[in-house]
Amino acid sequence: MRYLLTVIPVALLAACDLPEPSETMISAQANVSPSYRQGFDDGCHSGRQAAGSLFDQFRKDLARFNSDREYAQGWSDAFRQCETQQEAEDRRIRSAATIDAIQQTNDNRFDRVLRGIDTSGLEGL
Template sequence: MKSAFAFLPLSLFVLTACIFPEPSETMIASQSNTSPSYRQGFDDGCHSGRQAAGSLFDQFRKDQQRFNFDPEYAQGWSDAFRQCESREEAVNRQMRSAAAINAINSSRENRFDRILEGIDYSGLEGFGQ
């Protein structure tokens, strides 16, 4: 029963993360009132920010020439890099916290089992009835 509760924080976090769209998905949607240049910069910056924060599924993407000469691309890239890096760091922090809580809970169970190991408590079965 305790092991089921150990995975609860992680499960709730994953479900919540799935409900809310990534910033890049809402900002670069073709219906958004931003320019195509900004949206491309935002998409590239978001991938780069997640990679910088430790994502194994993203790669650094930046069109340096465009960044230097297209202010909308540069603004989109910069905006997204900060947002997506922060979000990825928060996800990683939450995963580490859930793993730590799970480790603490499982070590408590093991520690209690080791304390009772070798103790004969067979005479206490009728106690308290």
């Protein structure tokens, strides 16, 4: 629980200050068209939302997707990539919460075992 009280506010603050996906995942020097870059940006938001992100919305210009190959390619590339990244991040957070819960349980169990036992002679060890 203590972990969640720390992680949730940090995640919320971090999400508010994230740059657009196309700015972080496609370098300025990349040889991609503005159409691809826009498709990538839309696809990344869509992929994150599909993976469960609360901070992204599904974006897809369907008419442009059907008529502009570069937009469609950028959207498709980003959707898969960002969906996978979001799922990995969610797994990492769940794993950290599980590890924290296990450690707290083990700490409590150790305290219960030692309850009532004089451990003052162990201080020098």
